[in-house]
Amino acid sequence: MIPSYLQELCKSQSYNPDNFFLIAGPCVVESESLLDEVAGTVSRICARLEIPYVFKASYRKANRTSASSFTGIGDETALQLLQKTGQKYNLPVTSDIHAYDEAAPAAKYIDILQIPAFLCRQTDLLVAAAETGKIVNVKKGQFLSGPSMQFAVDKIKKAGNNNILLTERGTTFGYQDLVVDYRNIPWMQAHGVPVVMDCTHSLQQPNQTSGVTGGNPQLIETIAKAAIATGADGLFIETHPNPAVAKSDGANMLRLELLEPLLEKLVKLRKAVI
Template sequence: MILIAGPCVIESQEQLEIIATDLKKYHKSEQIDFYFKASFDKANRTSLDSYRGPGLEKGLEMLAKIKEDFGYKILTDVHESYQVPRVAEVADVIQIPAFLCRQTDLLVAAAKTKKIVNIKKGQFMHPEDMKYSVLKVLKTRGIETADYESSKKAGIWLTERGTTFGYRNLVVDMRSLVIMREFAPVIFDATHAVQMPGGAGGKSSGNKEFVAPLSRAAAAVGVDGFFFETHYDPTCALSDGPNMVTPSELEAIVEDIFKIKTVLEEKK
């Protein structure tokens, strides 16, 4: 099972190291393909006054230290094409943000690297239409058709975080996990799925009490992995605090996911 975990945004080297230490068990697990996630820049914050991160160079330097000290594979997002080659020097997975999932130049730039490309489904996208974003990456890599095995071999993932109707809420339609898995491995973004965009007056809010039940539901439907933004103290986090989970909360959720997976495997 793919597991992506880490803070929403880089706040400091100390913050990264504390969280990375709390996630060691997943890196060591033979059942988990673990990726440490943190953003060097949150370019789509609600307000101009919101914290964005340390920036490209400083952020990559900090992520590179985590990679060296802990041996973790790194996932981080890009917002502009010029960032991709530099990010590829550090990251093992290049993530395309949900709002940018149709940006051709960004997808093509990521495809030209040898890295895994994780495309987050836009909150405004029909799940079937994500096939065309996948094809932009596949065709750049010389593959003409989009199906699960081709995308898996080419290193392309899709991540679901729900759909917005413009009323400061996201709704997860579990059918989208099945639909998108026809043409790519699917990751369920459990913490962003409970986000309330703009719900806190110039910044986003969230309902983290739904992270665990939605995760269990996605595990029952069947996905290739999970995405959890994680912080030792979400109440003090500089981005996405209301929807992030603590390491202890994550541990309980992961245990439930594996219990569900075990039941499903026994029924095969």
């Protein structure tokens, strides 16, 4: 399901309403040239495949394992580049916020406020995001079940905002791995909101002793296919021209050149299951 509030954001795009929607981009704003390359490439692919597309990049990474990890190029600069990229390619844009006082400033530049999984229970953050009137995409905590995300939905709705997405991104399994329980897709859809599958973060291997998060990007296609088969409304995929040199989450991002053949397969699968 592509909700009416997302259809409005994507109204300048030509897409098949029976398709899934895609949220994709690099993990973090590294440079204007990176945003331009990824947004230009993915928007061209999505236009051909008639997939509604939301561009994603974090303007700041507050949740890094090591204190020495890259966090961003500066909030204002990164937000301005996100807005510029969205305007250039006629795309809605999304980024993470990590504290309640980030919501209103970020909402001046972006269309969808994303709540990181480990903050999905923070009431003041959810309420502040809701009060901007923007779409709020809440990632399910790695420590929560799909049914328990009803409380996050309730907080946002009680703050006067019904424009909500929920994103599945795996559940903590052991100490340094995640596992995807696909029951969470229909369970969270039962809350009356569209559900997105995060195909890249669900393959993270967090909390490595090296201080750098690991991942299994070779399984992105597996996660994505299973998500489409189980009825996910949208997909979230972080992608980069060269993940090996990415400044954040390179270990689980999809190489940009692999995105088009993957989406071609997923569009065919979507047609087969609807």
